[in-house]
Amino acid sequence: MARCAARATALVWRAAPLHVLGYLAITVVGAAVPVAVAWLTKAVLDGVAHRQTDALLAPAIAIAVAGTAAAAATHAGNYLRAEVDRRASLDAKDELFAAVSRFTGLARFETPAFLDRLRLAQQSASNPGRLVDTALSAARSAVTVAGFVASLALVNATFTALVLLSALPALLIELRLSRQRAAMMWRIGPAERREFFYARLMSTVDAAKEIRLFDLGAFLRLRMLAELRTANAARRRMDRRELLVQGGLAGASAVVAGAGLVWAITAAGQGRLSVGDVSMFAAALAGVQAALNGLVASGVMAYEHLLTFHHHVEIVDAAPEPPRRPTSLPPLRRGIEVRDVWFRYGPDHPWILRGVDLFIPYGETVALIGRNGAGKSTLVKLLCRFYDPTRGAILWDGVDIRDVPPETLRSRIGAAFQDFVSYELTATDNIAVGDLPAAADRTRIEQAARDSGVHDTLTALPYGYRTLLSRGFPPEEEDEEGPDSGVSLSGGQWQRLALARAFLRRDRDLMILDEPSSGLDPEAEHEVHRRLAELRAGRTSVVVSHRLGAVRDAGRIVVLADGVVIETGTHAGLLAAGGTYARLFDRQAAGYRDDAEPATAVTAEAAGPSR
Ligand SMILES: Nc1ncnc2c1ncn2[C@@H]1O[C@H](COP(=O)(O)OP(=O)(O)OP(=O)(O)O)[C@@H](O)[C@H]1O
Numbered sequence: 001m002a003r004c005a006a007r008a009t010a011l012v013w014r015a016a017p018l019h020v021l022g023y024l025a026i027t028v029v030g031a032a033v034p035v036a037v038a039w040l041t042k043a044v045l046d047g048v049a050h051r052q053t054d055a056l057l058a059p060a061i062a063i064a065v066a067g068t069a070a071a072a073a074t075h076a077g078n079y080l081r082a083e084v085d086r087r088a089s090l091d092a093k094d095e096l097f098a099a100v101s102r103f104t105g106l107a108r109f110e111t112p113a114f115l116d117r118l119r120l121a122q123q124s125a126s127n128p129g130r131l132v133d134t135a136l137s138a139a140r141s142a143v144t145v146a147g148f149v150a151s152l153a154l155v156n157a158t159f160t161a162l163v164l165l166s167a168l169p170a171l172l173i174e175l176r177l178s179r180q181r182a183a184m185m186w187r188i189g190p191a192e193r194r195e196f197f198y199a200r201l202m203s204t205v206d207a208a209k210e211i212r213l214f215d216l217g218a219f220l221r222l223r224m225l226a227e228l229r230t231a232n233a234a235r236r237r238m239d240r241r242e243l244l245v246q247g248g249l250a251g252a253s254a255v256v257a258g259a260g261l262v263w264a265i266t267a268a269g270q271g272r273l274s275v276g277d278v279s280m281f282a283a284a285l286a287g288v289q290a291a292l293n294g295l296v297a298s299g300v301m302a303y304e305h306l307l308t309f310h311h312h313v314e315i316v317d318a319a320p321e322p323p324r325r326p327t328s329l330p331p332l333r334r335g336i337e338v339r340d341v342w343f344r345y346g347p348d349h350p351w352i353l354r355g356v357d358l359f360i361p362y363g364e365t366v367a368l369i370g371r372n373g374a375g376k377s378t379l380v381k382l383l384c385r386f387y388d389p390t391r392g393a394i395l396w397d398g399v400d401i402r403d404v405p406p407e408t409l410r411s412r413i414g415a416a417f418q419d420f421v422s423y424e425l426t427a428t429d430n431i432a433v434g435d436l437p438a439a440a441d442r443t444r445i446e447q448a449a450r451d452s453g454v455h456d457t458l459t460a461l462p463y464g465y466r467t468l469l470s471r472g473f474p475p476e477e478e479d480e481e482g483p484d485s486g487v488s489l490s491g492g493q494w495q496r497l498a499l500a501r502a503f504l505r506r507d508r509d510l511m512i513l514d515e516p517s518s519g520l521d522p523e524a525e526h527e528v529h530r531r532l533a534e535l536r537a538g539r540t541s542v543v544v545s546h547r548l549g550a551v552r553d554a555g556r557i558v559v560l561a562d563g564v565v566i567e568t569g570t571h572a573g574l575l576a577a578g579g580t581y582a583r584l585f586d587r588q589a590a591g592y593r594d595d596a597e598p599a600t601a602v603t604a605e606a607a608g609p610s611r
Pocket residue numbers: 110345349352370371372373374375376377378379418
């Protein structure tokens with residue numbers, strides 16, 4: 001907690017030092033005003049009681065000034081608090097998402113506990129200024145308590161001690177409640193994320209077709225509400241517990257206050273206290289109790305914020321530091337060796353690769369083929385170091401890629417993935433993200449678009465390359481005549497755009513294309529592969545494809561099945577061998593022939609063992 005408090009304070013201080021100082025000054029003024037007003041009121045009342053009319057004007061004016069200052073301070077304080085919150089939130093989000101981007105692999109994003117933590121950290125990053133706010137509220141209450149305690153003690157010391165002592169159990173009980181609340185928030189994390197998932201499904205265009213066609217609206221809504229009810233039930237239990245405990249505490253402090261007032265009025269009746277003393281006592285008693293309650297509430301809230309902020313700190317600290325001097329990886333010269341690689345996604349997951357041995361020679365195109373789930377994309381992910389092999393190694397010219405910083409390795413790779421991202425950005429940005437420095441070089445972007453065959457499509461868009469590729473946002477161009485949202489591309493056009501991203505990196509040592517042409521029409525597919533062969537001639541590429549005609553010219557074709565390489569060779573060699581590749585190829589070729597009968601009969605067994 002101390003570490004989190006220090007980190008939060010440092011973050012807020014860095015974000016807005018002047019605003020924090022201003023807020024602090026206003027807080028101190030705001031805290032002193034009620035005490036000053038109580039003393040001034042006592043002076044006025046005593047003056048009235050003793051008919052000293054000359055002495056009334058000054059305290060009366062002082063009360064008015066103090067009231068005005070307090071009112072102005074409240075508004076200035078609100079503004080400063082909001083500004084501190086905005087600035088600190090900006091820095092906190094920057095720190096959090098910079099850390100999230102530094103995680104090199106994908107495994108964390110597939111770990112529910114990490115996703116729960118990330119959600120809470122995001123919540124905390126939205127209002128880190130609240131920590132300072134609650135800490136300052138606590139300080140303000142402390143100043144008020146100190147002022148009133150001194151005043152109260154002058155009238156009755158025993159009673160003052162009693163009031164103070166009664167606040168201690170309240171503090172301890174409230175702290176315990178906040179720990180329970182934080183634990184409850186952690187427990188309902190998965191339910192809240194699922195609720196968000198259903199809500200998002202129902203409100204984004206991606207799922208809108210299926211939801212309407214399959215009439216899933218009610219199904220998803222009920223599931224979302226069920227998750228919300230689960231989370232609400234946990235919150236309700238917590239609220240009820242707090243209601244009982246806080247109700248009890250409020251009752252106890254009301255009894256103490258009532259007893260104090262009875263004593264003060266009796267003492268005044270017996271002439272032991274003046275009218276001013278009674279007023280002072282009543283104000284001090286109410287002030288001490290209110291300020292003590294405020295102190296406890298702010299302390300507890302700060303504690304609660306710290307419990308949430310601790311998720312932010314955990315994530316930021318777990319992210320690896322960016323390398324000071326990135327190690328260089330020599331350009332590929334001999335090739336990449338996948339040596340006896342075993343891989344599973346987790347200790348309780350099945351083996352996906354069970355001893356893959358494979359050599360990707362420098363300057364050659366290697367095609368990976370195999371049935372769905374054979375592990376082709378998994379192998380590609382290992383080549384990019386999104387995961388590390390569970391056993392075995394991948395060697396880049398003999399260097400284990402685990403010994404190279406992932407960003408260095410990845411800077412040598414170009415890739416288009418099967419599940420590429422359709423960014424809701426302009427066409428230019430959608431291509432430029434493939435090699436961000438290229439964003440400034442329009443010629444390179446256009447060349448990449450020409451290479452992937454999407455240039456004509458993009459120039460025909462309402463704003464050409466500057467057109468926003470999303471129907472969900474207004475266009476970035478200000479044109480009253482133009483469309484009121486961005487535009488949408490077809491599946492194949494998006495795929496060409498993803499390929500253009502990869503083509504931007506056409507000079508890299510290794511190009512990985514996972515199903516690069518699955519959505520392309522036959523002519524486009526032929527053209528893309530021809531262009532690829534031209535651009536990557538003499539360079540190393542790995543292509544994954546189910547369209548065997550598209551990879552028949554690869555220098556080496558590798559068939560994966562059941563987690564191992566079962567065949568390797570050229571198209572002609574593998575056809576002559578009459579194995580799995582020959583059967584799969586025949587099956588596909590038969591689909592294009594009139595007789596529709598494969599030259600070699602394919603059985604389920606021949607197509608590869610089922611997983
Ligand atoms: N992130 C993941 N976590 C756990 N299991 C995974 C993950 N990704 C893939 N798998 C599993 O690994 C196996 C291999 O998947 P992979 O995507 O590598 O197959 P593939 O050969 O590329 O298949 P396809 O031809 O269908 O694209 C599948 O059984 C899949 O369920």
